[in-house]
Amino acid sequence: MIKKSLSFYIIYYILITIFAFVMVYPLLWLIGSSFKTHQEIFSNMTSLIPKKITFENYIEGWKGFGGITFATFFKNSFILSTGVTIGVLISSTMIAYGLSRIAFPGRNFWFTTIMLTLLLPGQVLIVPRYILFYKLGWVNSFKPLIIPAFFGGPFFIFLMMQFIRGIPYEYDEAASIDGASKYQIFWYIILPGLKPAIITSIIFAFYWTWDDFMGPLLYLNKPELYPVALALKAFADPTTITNWGAVFAMSVLSLVPIFFIFVFFQKYMEAGIATTSVSKL
Template sequence: MQAIRLKPKKIIYHLFVAGLAVLMLYPVLWLFMSSFKKSESIFVTAHSLIPDPWVWVNYVIGWEGIGGHSFGTFIMNSLIIVVLSTIGAVLSSALIAYGFARLQFFGKRFWFTCMMLTMMLPHDVVMIPQYILFAKLDWLNSFKPLVVPQYFGIPFFVFLIMQFIRTIPTELDEAAKIDGCSKFGIFFRVILPLITPALATSAIFSFYWRWEDLINPVIYLNKPELYPVSMALKMFLDSETTSNWGAMFAMSVVSLIPVILIFFFFQKYIVQGISTSGLKG
Protein backbone atom coordinates (compact mmCIF):
# COMPACT_ATOMS: atom_id res chain seq x y z
CA MET A 1 0.00 0.00 0.00
CA GLN A 2 1.16 3.47 -0.85
CA ALA A 3 2.03 5.52 2.19
CA ILE A 4 -0.12 8.59 2.75
CA ARG A 5 1.96 11.74 2.79
CA LEU A 6 0.62 14.76 4.58
CA LYS A 7 1.93 18.16 3.60
CA PRO A 8 3.19 20.36 6.42
CA LYS A 9 0.62 23.02 5.53
CA LYS A 10 -2.22 20.52 5.94
CA ILE A 11 -0.85 19.30 9.26
CA ILE A 12 -0.60 22.88 10.58
CA TYR A 13 -4.08 23.64 9.26
CA HIS A 14 -5.68 20.62 10.95
CA LEU A 15 -3.86 21.28 14.22
CA PHE A 16 -5.00 24.90 14.14
CA VAL A 17 -8.63 23.93 13.44
CA ALA A 18 -8.54 21.24 16.13
CA GLY A 19 -7.17 23.77 18.60
CA LEU A 20 -9.96 26.21 17.78
CA ALA A 21 -12.53 23.42 18.16
CA VAL A 22 -11.21 22.52 21.62
CA LEU A 23 -11.17 26.19 22.60
CA MET A 24 -14.80 26.67 21.53
CA LEU A 25 -16.08 23.43 23.03
CA TYR A 26 -14.26 23.77 26.35
CA PRO A 27 -16.95 25.96 28.01
CA VAL A 28 -19.61 23.38 27.10
CA LEU A 29 -17.41 20.56 28.42
CA TRP A 30 -16.74 22.54 31.61
CA LEU A 31 -20.48 23.10 32.04
CA PHE A 32 -21.22 19.41 31.59
CA MET A 33 -18.55 18.24 34.02
CA SER A 34 -19.44 20.94 36.57
CA SER A 35 -23.02 19.67 36.62
CA PHE A 36 -21.69 16.62 38.49
CA LYS A 37 -19.91 18.66 41.18
CA LYS A 38 -21.12 19.94 44.52
CA SER A 39 -22.49 23.48 44.31
CA GLU A 40 -20.00 24.85 46.84
CA SER A 41 -17.00 23.34 45.05
CA ILE A 42 -17.81 24.25 41.44
CA PHE A 43 -15.90 27.53 41.39
CA VAL A 44 -13.31 26.43 43.96
CA THR A 45 -12.22 23.59 41.66
CA ALA A 46 -12.98 25.42 38.40
CA HIS A 47 -9.48 24.60 37.12
CA SER A 48 -10.25 20.86 37.25
CA LEU A 49 -12.70 19.17 34.90
CA ILE A 50 -13.01 15.89 36.78
CA PRO A 51 -15.61 16.02 39.61
CA ASP A 52 -14.48 14.69 42.98
CA PRO A 53 -16.83 13.25 44.07
CA TRP A 54 -19.38 12.72 41.31
CA VAL A 55 -22.73 14.20 42.37
CA TRP A 56 -25.47 12.63 40.26
CA VAL A 57 -28.26 13.98 42.43
CA ASN A 58 -27.92 17.43 40.82
CA TYR A 59 -30.01 16.22 37.89
CA VAL A 60 -32.68 14.80 40.20
CA ILE A 61 -32.89 18.02 42.24
CA GLY A 62 -32.87 20.16 39.13
CA TRP A 63 -35.64 18.17 37.44
CA GLU A 64 -37.84 18.58 40.52
CA GLY A 65 -37.94 22.24 39.58
CA ILE A 66 -38.82 25.25 41.70
CA GLY A 67 -42.04 26.62 43.14
CA GLY A 68 -43.89 23.33 42.90
CA HIS A 69 -43.35 23.00 39.15
CA SER A 70 -41.03 20.41 37.65
CA PHE A 71 -38.47 21.36 35.03
CA GLY A 72 -40.52 19.41 32.50
CA THR A 73 -43.21 22.10 32.82
CA PHE A 74 -40.69 24.79 31.89
CA ILE A 75 -39.45 22.77 28.92
CA MET A 76 -43.03 22.29 27.71
CA ASN A 77 -43.65 26.04 27.98
CA SER A 78 -40.54 26.75 25.94
CA LEU A 79 -41.57 24.23 23.30
CA ILE A 80 -45.03 25.81 22.99
CA ILE A 81 -43.54 29.28 22.59
CA VAL A 82 -40.81 28.14 20.20
CA VAL A 83 -43.01 26.00 17.94
CA LEU A 84 -45.82 28.54 17.60
CA SER A 85 -43.38 31.42 17.12
CA THR A 86 -41.32 29.55 14.54
CA ILE A 87 -44.36 28.57 12.47
CA GLY A 88 -45.62 32.15 12.45
CA ALA A 89 -42.23 33.73 11.76
CA VAL A 90 -41.36 31.43 8.85
CA LEU A 91 -44.74 31.44 7.09
CA SER A 92 -45.36 35.19 7.42
CA SER A 93 -41.79 36.05 6.40
CA ALA A 94 -42.02 33.77 3.36
CA LEU A 95 -45.26 35.41 2.23
CA ILE A 96 -43.84 38.92 2.68
CA ALA A 97 -40.62 37.93 0.89
CA TYR A 98 -42.66 36.58 -2.02
CA GLY A 99 -44.44 39.92 -2.30
CA PHE A 100 -41.19 41.89 -2.38
CA ALA A 101 -39.47 39.49 -4.77
CA ARG A 102 -42.22 38.81 -7.31
CA LEU A 103 -45.04 41.33 -7.06
CA GLN A 104 -45.12 44.90 -8.28
CA PHE A 105 -46.96 47.47 -6.17
CA PHE A 106 -46.83 51.16 -5.38
CA GLY A 107 -44.08 52.16 -2.95
CA LYS A 108 -42.36 48.79 -3.08
CA ARG A 109 -38.85 50.19 -2.60
CA PHE A 110 -40.02 52.56 0.12
CA TRP A 111 -41.67 49.81 2.18
CA PHE A 112 -38.69 47.51 1.65
CA THR A 113 -36.36 50.25 2.90
CA CYS A 114 -38.58 50.82 5.94
CA MET A 115 -38.49 47.10 6.68
CA MET A 116 -34.69 46.98 6.45
CA LEU A 117 -34.37 50.04 8.68
CA THR A 118 -36.26 48.24 11.44
CA MET A 119 -33.34 45.81 11.65
CA MET A 120 -31.21 48.71 12.92
CA LEU A 121 -33.62 49.61 15.73
CA PRO A 122 -32.38 48.46 19.16
CA HIS A 123 -34.87 46.35 21.06
CA ASP A 124 -34.75 48.88 23.91
CA VAL A 125 -36.42 51.49 21.69
CA VAL A 126 -39.61 49.48 21.13
CA MET A 127 -39.69 47.68 24.48
CA ILE A 128 -41.80 50.22 26.37
CA PRO A 129 -44.30 50.97 23.54
CA GLN A 130 -44.81 47.24 23.03
CA TYR A 131 -45.39 46.69 26.73
CA ILE A 132 -47.99 49.49 26.86
CA LEU A 133 -49.74 48.06 23.79
CA PHE A 134 -49.87 44.51 25.15
CA ALA A 135 -50.99 45.78 28.56
CA LYS A 136 -53.93 47.59 26.96
CA LEU A 137 -54.78 44.43 25.05
CA ASP A 138 -54.72 42.53 28.38
CA TRP A 139 -52.11 40.10 27.05
CA LEU A 140 -49.79 40.18 30.05
CA ASN A 141 -49.11 36.87 31.83
CA SER A 142 -49.79 34.93 28.66
CA PHE A 143 -47.81 33.62 25.69
CA LYS A 144 -49.48 36.06 23.28
CA PRO A 145 -46.86 38.87 23.51
CA LEU A 146 -44.16 36.28 22.78
CA VAL A 147 -45.95 34.52 19.91
CA VAL A 148 -48.35 36.86 18.08
CA PRO A 149 -45.73 39.44 16.89
CA GLN A 150 -43.90 36.63 15.09
CA TYR A 151 -46.87 36.29 12.72
CA PHE A 152 -46.15 39.70 11.18
CA GLY A 153 -42.81 38.79 9.63
CA ILE A 154 -39.20 39.00 10.77
CA PRO A 155 -37.12 41.44 8.65
CA PHE A 156 -34.00 39.24 8.64
CA PHE A 157 -35.99 36.20 7.50
CA VAL A 158 -37.80 38.27 4.86
CA PHE A 159 -34.49 39.41 3.39
CA LEU A 160 -33.01 35.90 3.56
CA ILE A 161 -35.98 34.23 1.85
CA MET A 162 -36.37 37.03 -0.69
CA GLN A 163 -32.79 36.57 -1.87
CA PHE A 164 -33.48 32.85 -2.24
CA ILE A 165 -36.67 33.46 -4.25
CA ARG A 166 -34.72 35.65 -6.66
CA THR A 167 -32.66 32.62 -7.67
CA ILE A 168 -35.81 30.87 -8.94
CA PRO A 169 -36.48 31.51 -12.66
CA THR A 170 -39.54 33.68 -13.31
CA GLU A 171 -40.46 31.37 -16.18
CA LEU A 172 -41.86 28.96 -13.61
CA ASP A 173 -44.23 31.66 -12.39
CA GLU A 174 -45.33 32.41 -15.96
CA ALA A 175 -45.93 28.72 -16.72
CA ALA A 176 -48.02 28.34 -13.56
CA LYS A 177 -49.97 31.48 -14.43
CA ILE A 178 -50.75 30.07 -17.89
CA ASP A 179 -52.06 26.91 -16.17
CA GLY A 180 -54.48 29.07 -14.23
CA CYS A 181 -52.67 29.57 -10.90
CA SER A 182 -53.36 32.74 -8.96
CA LYS A 183 -50.62 34.67 -7.15
CA PHE A 184 -51.29 32.66 -3.99
CA GLY A 185 -51.37 29.45 -6.04
CA ILE A 186 -47.96 30.26 -7.51
CA PHE A 187 -46.62 30.92 -4.02
CA PHE A 188 -47.94 27.73 -2.42
CA ARG A 189 -47.49 25.36 -5.39
CA VAL A 190 -44.33 26.65 -7.06
CA ILE A 191 -42.30 28.95 -4.83
CA LEU A 192 -42.82 27.39 -1.40
CA PRO A 193 -41.57 23.87 -2.33
CA LEU A 194 -38.45 25.36 -3.95
CA ILE A 195 -37.36 27.51 -1.01
CA THR A 196 -37.18 24.70 1.55
CA PRO A 197 -33.51 25.40 2.48
CA ALA A 198 -34.27 29.07 3.21
CA LEU A 199 -37.36 28.12 5.22
CA ALA A 200 -35.39 25.55 7.20
CA THR A 201 -32.62 28.06 7.88
CA SER A 202 -35.13 30.63 9.12
CA ALA A 203 -36.86 28.01 11.27
CA ILE A 204 -33.57 26.99 12.88
CA PHE A 205 -32.60 30.59 13.68
CA SER A 206 -36.07 31.28 15.04
CA PHE A 207 -35.83 28.18 17.22
CA TYR A 208 -32.49 29.29 18.67
CA TRP A 209 -33.57 32.89 19.28
CA ARG A 210 -36.86 32.01 20.95
CA TRP A 211 -35.37 29.18 23.03
CA GLU A 212 -32.68 31.38 24.58
CA ASP A 213 -34.85 34.50 24.91
CA LEU A 214 -34.90 35.81 28.47
CA ILE A 215 -35.72 39.52 28.40
CA ASN A 216 -39.20 39.16 26.84
CA PRO A 217 -40.43 36.42 29.22
CA VAL A 218 -39.12 38.47 32.15
CA ILE A 219 -41.16 41.47 30.97
CA TYR A 220 -44.44 39.73 30.16
CA LEU A 221 -44.61 36.64 32.41
CA ASN A 222 -45.08 36.76 36.19
CA LYS A 223 -46.57 33.33 36.86
CA PRO A 224 -44.08 30.48 37.51
CA GLU A 225 -46.32 27.97 35.71
CA LEU A 226 -45.77 29.98 32.49
CA TYR A 227 -41.99 30.37 32.79
CA PRO A 228 -39.84 29.03 29.92
CA VAL A 229 -36.48 27.33 30.40
CA SER A 230 -34.50 30.58 30.36
CA MET A 231 -36.41 31.97 33.35
CA ALA A 232 -36.46 28.63 35.16
CA LEU A 233 -32.66 28.49 35.11
CA LYS A 234 -32.50 31.96 36.62
CA MET A 235 -34.73 30.80 39.49
CA PHE A 236 -31.97 28.49 40.74
CA LEU A 237 -29.95 31.60 41.66
CA ASP A 238 -30.84 33.32 44.91
CA SER A 239 -29.12 36.50 46.06
CA GLU A 240 -30.30 36.09 49.65
CA THR A 241 -29.49 32.42 50.28
CA THR A 242 -27.14 29.87 48.74
CA SER A 243 -27.57 29.42 44.99
CA ASN A 244 -27.92 25.88 43.73
CA TRP A 245 -25.28 26.03 41.02
CA GLY A 246 -25.13 22.26 40.64
CA ALA A 247 -28.82 21.92 39.81
CA MET A 248 -28.71 24.96 37.53
CA PHE A 249 -25.75 23.57 35.59
CA ALA A 250 -27.45 20.18 35.35
CA MET A 251 -30.63 21.69 33.89
CA SER A 252 -28.52 23.90 31.63
CA VAL A 253 -27.11 20.72 30.12
CA VAL A 254 -30.64 19.33 29.71
CA SER A 255 -31.77 22.56 28.02
CA LEU A 256 -28.90 22.29 25.54
CA ILE A 257 -30.07 18.90 24.24
CA PRO A 258 -32.82 20.25 21.90
CA VAL A 259 -30.45 22.92 20.56
CA ILE A 260 -27.69 20.40 19.84
CA LEU A 261 -30.10 17.93 18.21
CA ILE A 262 -31.57 20.63 15.98
CA PHE A 263 -28.09 21.72 14.91
CA PHE A 264 -26.81 18.24 14.04
CA PHE A 265 -29.95 17.17 12.18
CA PHE A 266 -30.39 20.38 10.18
CA GLN A 267 -26.90 21.86 9.88
CA LYS A 268 -26.83 21.21 6.11
CA TYR A 269 -29.86 23.49 5.69
CA ILE A 270 -28.10 26.30 7.55
CA VAL A 271 -25.13 26.23 5.16
CA GLN A 272 -27.25 25.69 2.07
CA GLY A 273 -29.79 28.35 2.96
CA ILE A 274 -27.28 31.07 3.79
CA SER A 275 -24.92 30.32 0.89
CA THR A 276 -27.65 30.11 -1.75
CA SER A 277 -29.52 33.19 -0.52
CA GLY A 278 -26.43 35.23 -1.32
CA LEU A 279 -26.77 34.44 -5.03
CA LYS A 280 -28.84 36.34 -7.55
CA GLY A 281 -30.76 34.73 -10.37
Protein backbone atom coordinates in the same frame (compact mmCIF):
# COMPACT_ATOMS: atom_id res chain seq x y z
CA MET B 1 8.83 20.31 -0.46
CA ILE B 2 6.82 17.32 0.74
CA LYS B 3 8.40 17.50 4.21
CA LYS B 4 7.77 21.25 4.34
CA SER B 5 4.14 20.80 3.33
CA LEU B 6 3.68 18.00 5.86
CA SER B 7 5.17 20.12 8.65
CA PHE B 8 2.86 23.00 7.74
CA TYR B 9 -0.25 20.82 7.95
CA ILE B 10 0.86 19.28 11.24
CA ILE B 11 1.37 22.72 12.82
CA TYR B 12 -1.88 23.94 11.27
CA TYR B 13 -3.98 21.11 12.71
CA ILE B 14 -2.30 21.40 16.11
CA LEU B 15 -3.15 25.10 16.28
CA ILE B 16 -6.71 24.47 15.09
CA THR B 17 -7.14 21.78 17.74
CA ILE B 18 -5.86 24.10 20.47
CA PHE B 19 -8.17 26.93 19.40
CA ALA B 20 -11.12 24.54 19.14
CA PHE B 21 -10.47 23.25 22.65
CA VAL B 22 -10.32 26.81 24.00
CA MET B 23 -13.66 27.56 22.33
CA VAL B 24 -15.48 24.49 23.68
CA TYR B 25 -13.77 24.48 27.10
CA PRO B 26 -16.59 26.46 28.84
CA LEU B 27 -19.16 24.00 27.47
CA LEU B 28 -17.09 21.00 28.54
CA TRP B 29 -16.63 22.57 31.98
CA LEU B 30 -20.38 23.12 32.27
CA ILE B 31 -21.13 19.49 31.40
CA GLY B 32 -18.44 18.17 33.74
CA SER B 33 -19.55 20.42 36.62
CA SER B 34 -23.12 19.19 36.28
CA PHE B 35 -21.89 15.78 37.48
CA LYS B 36 -19.78 17.14 40.37
CA THR B 37 -20.78 17.59 43.98
CA HIS B 38 -21.24 21.12 45.29
CA GLN B 39 -17.94 20.98 47.16
CA GLU B 40 -15.97 19.72 44.18
CA ILE B 41 -17.32 22.40 41.84
CA PHE B 42 -15.57 25.17 43.78
CA SER B 43 -12.61 23.19 45.14
CA ASN B 44 -11.53 21.85 41.74
CA MET B 45 -12.80 24.42 39.25
CA THR B 46 -10.29 23.82 36.44
CA SER B 47 -10.88 20.08 36.15
CA LEU B 48 -13.25 18.88 33.43
CA ILE B 49 -13.66 15.33 34.76
CA PRO B 50 -15.40 14.90 38.13
CA LYS B 51 -13.68 12.74 40.71
CA LYS B 52 -17.00 11.12 41.55
CA ILE B 53 -19.87 11.20 39.06
CA THR B 54 -23.21 12.03 40.66
CA PHE B 55 -26.66 12.45 39.12
CA GLU B 56 -28.04 14.18 42.19
CA ASN B 57 -27.77 17.58 40.51
CA TYR B 58 -30.14 16.50 37.74
CA ILE B 59 -32.61 15.04 40.23
CA GLU B 60 -32.58 18.12 42.44
CA GLY B 61 -32.60 20.52 39.52
CA TRP B 62 -35.56 18.86 37.83
CA LYS B 63 -37.64 19.47 40.97
CA GLY B 64 -37.49 23.19 40.16
CA PHE B 65 -38.71 25.72 42.70
CA GLY B 66 -41.98 26.85 44.21
CA GLY B 67 -43.55 23.48 43.56
CA ILE B 68 -43.00 23.88 39.78
CA THR B 69 -40.75 21.34 38.10
CA PHE B 70 -38.57 22.00 35.08
CA ALA B 71 -40.97 19.89 33.03
CA THR B 72 -43.29 22.91 33.10
CA PHE B 73 -40.50 25.29 32.12
CA PHE B 74 -39.43 23.08 29.22
CA LYS B 75 -43.05 22.79 28.08
CA ASN B 76 -43.37 26.58 28.10
CA SER B 77 -40.17 26.97 26.10
CA PHE B 78 -41.39 24.45 23.52
CA ILE B 79 -44.74 26.26 23.24
CA LEU B 80 -43.06 29.62 22.72
CA SER B 81 -40.36 28.38 20.34
CA THR B 82 -42.75 26.30 18.25
CA GLY B 83 -45.37 29.06 18.08
CA VAL B 84 -42.85 31.72 17.05
CA THR B 85 -41.23 29.43 14.48
CA ILE B 86 -44.56 28.58 12.86
CA GLY B 87 -45.61 32.23 12.86
CA VAL B 88 -42.34 33.39 11.34
CA LEU B 89 -42.44 30.76 8.57
CA ILE B 90 -46.05 31.43 7.56
CA SER B 91 -45.87 35.22 7.60
CA SER B 92 -42.35 35.77 6.31
CA THR B 93 -42.73 33.48 3.29
CA MET B 94 -45.99 35.14 2.26
CA ILE B 95 -44.70 38.67 2.79
CA ALA B 96 -41.47 37.92 0.93
CA TYR B 97 -43.46 36.44 -1.96
CA GLY B 98 -45.69 39.50 -2.16
CA LEU B 99 -42.78 41.94 -2.09
CA SER B 100 -40.76 39.94 -4.63
CA ARG B 101 -43.35 38.81 -7.15
CA ILE B 102 -46.51 40.93 -6.87
CA ALA B 103 -46.50 44.53 -8.12
CA PHE B 104 -48.66 46.82 -5.99
CA PRO B 105 -48.56 50.54 -5.09
CA GLY B 106 -46.06 51.34 -2.34
CA ARG B 107 -44.16 48.05 -2.59
CA ASN B 108 -40.75 49.72 -2.48
CA PHE B 109 -41.86 51.92 0.43
CA TRP B 110 -42.96 48.95 2.53
CA PHE B 111 -39.84 46.98 1.70
CA THR B 112 -37.63 49.92 2.72
CA THR B 113 -39.62 50.38 5.93
CA ILE B 114 -39.22 46.70 6.83
CA MET B 115 -35.48 46.83 6.19
CA LEU B 116 -35.12 50.02 8.26
CA THR B 117 -36.54 48.22 11.28
CA LEU B 118 -33.42 46.05 11.23
CA LEU B 119 -31.41 49.17 12.09
CA LEU B 120 -33.45 49.91 15.22
CA PRO B 121 -31.87 48.72 18.49
CA GLY B 122 -34.16 46.31 20.31
CA GLN B 123 -34.01 48.48 23.44
CA VAL B 124 -35.81 51.30 21.61
CA LEU B 125 -38.89 49.12 21.10
CA ILE B 126 -39.18 47.82 24.65
CA VAL B 127 -41.29 50.67 26.11
CA PRO B 128 -43.75 51.19 23.20
CA ARG B 129 -44.27 47.46 22.83
CA TYR B 130 -44.92 46.99 26.53
CA ILE B 131 -47.41 49.87 26.57
CA LEU B 132 -49.21 48.42 23.53
CA PHE B 133 -49.45 44.91 24.95
CA TYR B 134 -50.44 46.24 28.37
CA LYS B 135 -53.31 48.21 26.80
CA LEU B 136 -54.39 45.04 24.97
CA GLY B 137 -54.32 43.07 28.22
CA TRP B 138 -51.76 40.61 26.92
CA VAL B 139 -49.21 41.01 29.72
CA ASN B 140 -48.62 37.85 31.76
CA SER B 141 -49.46 35.59 28.84
CA PHE B 142 -47.72 34.09 25.81
CA LYS B 143 -49.57 36.39 23.39
CA PRO B 144 -47.00 39.26 23.22
CA LEU B 145 -44.26 36.71 22.57
CA ILE B 146 -46.00 34.59 19.90
CA ILE B 147 -48.58 36.69 18.05
CA PRO B 148 -46.13 39.34 16.68
CA ALA B 149 -44.29 36.51 14.90
CA PHE B 150 -47.36 36.02 12.68
CA PHE B 151 -46.77 39.49 11.23
CA GLY B 152 -43.33 38.68 9.83
CA GLY B 153 -39.73 39.15 10.89
CA PRO B 154 -37.51 41.59 8.93
CA PHE B 155 -34.49 39.28 8.91
CA PHE B 156 -36.49 36.27 7.72
CA ILE B 157 -38.36 38.33 5.10
CA PHE B 158 -35.06 39.56 3.68
CA LEU B 159 -33.67 36.01 3.70
CA MET B 160 -36.72 34.63 1.88
CA MET B 161 -36.66 37.43 -0.70
CA GLN B 162 -33.08 36.62 -1.67
CA PHE B 163 -34.05 33.03 -2.44
CA ILE B 164 -37.22 34.03 -4.27
CA ARG B 165 -35.26 36.39 -6.49
CA GLY B 166 -33.08 33.43 -7.45
CA ILE B 167 -36.12 31.55 -8.81
CA PRO B 168 -36.61 32.45 -12.52
CA TYR B 169 -39.67 34.61 -13.09
CA GLU B 170 -40.37 32.59 -16.25
CA TYR B 171 -41.71 29.82 -14.01
CA ASP B 172 -44.41 32.18 -12.75
CA GLU B 173 -45.31 33.26 -16.28
CA ALA B 174 -45.54 29.67 -17.52
CA ALA B 175 -47.77 28.75 -14.59
CA SER B 176 -49.98 31.79 -15.19
CA ILE B 177 -50.42 30.80 -18.84
CA ASP B 178 -51.57 27.37 -17.64
CA GLY B 179 -54.17 29.07 -15.46
CA ALA B 180 -52.45 28.95 -12.08
CA SER B 181 -53.42 31.59 -9.53
CA LYS B 182 -51.02 33.59 -7.35
CA TYR B 183 -51.66 31.20 -4.48
CA GLN B 184 -50.95 28.15 -6.63
CA ILE B 185 -47.73 29.70 -7.91
CA PHE B 186 -46.70 30.41 -4.32
CA TRP B 187 -47.52 26.89 -3.14
CA TYR B 188 -46.22 24.79 -6.04
CA ILE B 189 -43.33 26.88 -7.41
CA ILE B 190 -42.03 29.33 -4.80
CA LEU B 191 -42.22 27.20 -1.64
CA PRO B 192 -40.25 24.22 -3.04
CA GLY B 193 -37.48 26.61 -4.04
CA LEU B 194 -37.46 28.12 -0.56
CA LYS B 195 -36.52 24.89 1.20
CA PRO B 196 -32.98 26.01 2.20
CA ALA B 197 -34.29 29.36 3.47
CA ILE B 198 -37.13 27.68 5.36
CA ILE B 199 -34.78 25.22 7.08
CA THR B 200 -32.42 28.06 8.00
CA SER B 201 -35.33 30.10 9.36
CA ILE B 202 -36.50 27.16 11.49
CA ILE B 203 -33.06 26.82 13.05
CA PHE B 204 -32.63 30.52 13.80
CA ALA B 205 -36.22 31.20 14.91
CA PHE B 206 -36.31 28.24 17.28
CA TYR B 207 -32.83 28.97 18.65
CA TRP B 208 -33.43 32.69 19.22
CA THR B 209 -36.77 32.10 20.91
CA TRP B 210 -35.50 29.25 23.08
CA ASP B 211 -32.65 31.43 24.39
CA ASP B 212 -34.71 34.62 24.66
CA PHE B 213 -34.51 36.08 28.15
CA MET B 214 -35.59 39.71 27.83
CA GLY B 215 -39.01 39.05 26.29
CA PRO B 216 -40.26 36.62 28.96
CA LEU B 217 -38.73 38.81 31.66
CA LEU B 218 -40.84 41.78 30.50
CA TYR B 219 -44.19 40.09 29.93
CA LEU B 220 -44.30 37.06 32.24
CA ASN B 221 -44.72 37.46 35.99
CA LYS B 222 -46.14 34.08 36.97
CA PRO B 223 -43.49 31.37 37.60
CA GLU B 224 -45.72 28.73 36.02
CA LEU B 225 -45.35 30.62 32.70
CA TYR B 226 -41.57 30.89 32.82
CA PRO B 227 -39.54 29.37 29.97
CA VAL B 228 -36.25 27.63 30.72
CA ALA B 229 -34.08 30.73 30.22
CA LEU B 230 -36.04 32.71 32.80
CA ALA B 231 -36.39 29.75 35.16
CA LEU B 232 -32.62 29.26 35.27
CA LYS B 233 -32.17 32.87 36.36
CA ALA B 234 -34.87 32.53 39.02
CA PHE B 235 -33.33 29.23 40.13
CA ALA B 236 -30.04 30.99 40.89
CA ASP B 237 -31.31 33.14 43.76
CA PRO B 238 -28.58 35.52 45.05
CA THR B 239 -30.45 36.05 48.36
CA THR B 240 -30.05 32.40 49.37
CA ILE B 241 -27.53 29.59 48.91
CA THR B 242 -27.72 28.62 45.25
CA ASN B 243 -27.42 24.98 44.28
CA TRP B 244 -25.01 25.60 41.40
CA GLY B 245 -24.74 21.93 40.57
CA ALA B 246 -28.47 21.81 39.88
CA VAL B 247 -28.25 25.06 37.88
CA PHE B 248 -25.47 23.60 35.73
CA ALA B 249 -27.43 20.37 35.26
CA MET B 250 -30.53 22.20 34.03
CA SER B 251 -28.35 24.41 31.83
CA VAL B 252 -26.97 21.29 30.17
CA LEU B 253 -30.49 19.94 29.59
CA SER B 254 -31.53 23.29 28.10
CA LEU B 255 -28.86 22.83 25.41
CA VAL B 256 -30.13 19.42 24.32
CA PRO B 257 -33.16 20.58 22.23
CA ILE B 258 -31.09 23.22 20.45
CA PHE B 259 -28.38 20.69 19.70
CA PHE B 260 -30.80 18.18 18.22
CA ILE B 261 -32.72 20.84 16.27
CA PHE B 262 -29.50 22.04 14.65
CA VAL B 263 -28.12 18.54 13.96
CA PHE B 264 -31.43 17.22 12.64
CA PHE B 265 -32.15 20.14 10.29
CA GLN B 266 -28.55 20.76 9.25
CA LYS B 267 -28.48 17.82 6.84
CA TYR B 268 -31.76 18.93 5.26
CA MET B 269 -30.43 22.45 4.87
CA GLU B 270 -27.26 21.21 3.17
CA ALA B 271 -29.23 18.82 0.98
CA GLY B 272 -31.63 21.59 0.02
CA ILE B 273 -28.80 23.95 -0.90
CA ALA B 274 -27.06 21.23 -2.92
CA THR B 275 -30.30 20.33 -4.70
CA THR B 276 -31.03 23.94 -5.51
CA SER B 277 -27.51 24.50 -6.83
CA VAL B 278 -27.66 21.42 -9.05
CA SER B 279 -31.09 22.33 -10.42
CA LYS B 280 -29.82 25.77 -11.44
CA LEU B 281 -26.79 24.43 -13.33
